[in-house]
Amino acid sequence: MRDLLRANQRETIAFSVLVALLVSYLATHPAGPTTYVMTIWANQCLILALAAIAQFFAVIVRGIDLSVGAIMALTNCIASYLVIGTGAEMAFGIIVVLAAGVGCGVLNGLLVVYGRIQPIVVTLATASVFVGLALLLRPTPGGQIDYDLADALTLDVLGVPTALVITAAVIGLIWVPLRRTGLGLGLYAVGSSEQAAFQSGMPVAKIRLASFALGGLFAGLAGLYFSLVTTTGDAGIGPNFTLNSIAAVVLGGVALRGGVGTLTGAIAGAFILKTIGALMFFSGLPPLAQPFVEGLILAAAIAIGGADVLRVKNKLEVFGR
């Protein structure tokens, strides 16, 4: 057990912080730890967590994705047209929404791998295109999502918020198996050293494409879940999610230089970020001071994460970071 904790030091820290924050949130919330309070909290967290997972797949192969929010906006707008009606219609709608997410991710991947442009620049440009497409669909916020489906996925199952069940399913059914496949290993290999991965015969181009496709898929899922929570389509949701997803993966112990960190860490980071925001709301601070304190906590959390740099014995070690 101790070895396990030590091996996953970054995640352990992130999880302890999360538990501490959650306890103080539930303690300060006037209604106390009811299912209702937990459900609202978990829904908000899951949206950002899915966005953070999308970001994780870009960051783990030493990239960055500035189009996460834009893909969410686009898929949100598509969902606001298609995820309504009979069961078959909704199923078709969901498939189209997720396919759009994957499509956006693959486009990013093709431009990065075959266009040989840096991911940060590619996604900066494609984000503009995706937001444009979203605006074509929904110049003003509107549309509707099937309420029954939304209720089924955003309320609770036997007192446990559905969002938490989904989170557990993503970790248990997607991440844990994926981590054991060749692709899972390849993601870390390419992120640690693209050249070494290439020279050991790994299909680097395919792995990068796959990681962008997975990123697009999760950005699409984030957009879909956002639609279920808000039940409308809005093309303007992007920028906040993009920046917060980057902050979330860093808080969760994923290194921006690639190859370090786990998907669970990214999820924990997203939950931490949202819990800080929720905590602010009930903390009794004057509302106008809240954005500042929120920024301060974010900066402090990141600075503490980087503080072990002050302990290194050989100054040259810091350049590897």
Added chain:
Amino acid sequence: MSRLMRRLPDIDSLVPYIGTILLILGGSIFYPQILGVDYLTQQLQISAFLGLLALGATLVILLGHIDLSVPWILGGAAILSTSLAGTGDTVLTALAIPAALLFGALIGIVNGVGVAILRIPSMVWTLAVNSMLLGVAVLNTGGFNPKGEASNTMIWLATGQLAGIPAAFIVWMAVAGMMALLLTRSGFGRYLSAIGYNEKATFLSGVSTPSVIFAAFAIAGVCSALGGVLLAGYANQAYQSMGDPFLLPTIAAVVIGGTSILGGRGSLVGTIGGVLFITLLTSILSVMQISDAWRNITFGMIIIVMLLLQTLRKKGG
């Protein structure tokens, strides 16, 4: 002759100028007024705002870092200068611009400390600094548009003309000139690219890399603040989130100008071309009165095409 060749700018930095000329010619087929002196002077004036930000961003990107705190350094400087000038007091009004620039430099140093000492990735640290500045601004102004107005100097700098040339453009070129001298004629400039290529090697050759990083971020902060001052002069007020629309175009302008986002390689000449290109592109797209949606799509596609051209040329050559 070979010396002359060496002094010619890199072809990467010429691409945006060619693009700009094509834009003007292409646009003038549909809208002849684009070739008019009035329109083009106005474009030079408007591009100065983005241009100042992009000059600072070029330094930071040459280092291999990125500065996401541009929007609220700009916003903070605008709020600070307009509220000082808005008091009506002569001394405070005179102090408006220096105070704003000092503010920019200070925040730049805060950025530098996080990046150089704490070794936090610049993308995350400057983002956190940006959200703290936003918080301070909200706390100060109560979420409303801040009171105050621009001083006469600020208004003149932003909208005035000197011999038919917009003052803002002259300010931009003056800053660019100083920065070019700094980059080509001082050790600082060489260290900057050297750190962008290989920080460890630069440190081992005896360069105090943290101070170079501090200086670069501080200069970038001053540039963003100056951009904020001019923008406040242009609008005669400061408003919430006035800097947000500038962040991504700034990075796009630097990259289109041929500066590598990984650091080490790039030029100010290219950045200036990138700024002109992006300003004209935005302007022509709005002259065409197409919807926001198509403007976004065209903007993104054209940037992708420009970048693909750069790679294709490198592969061929």
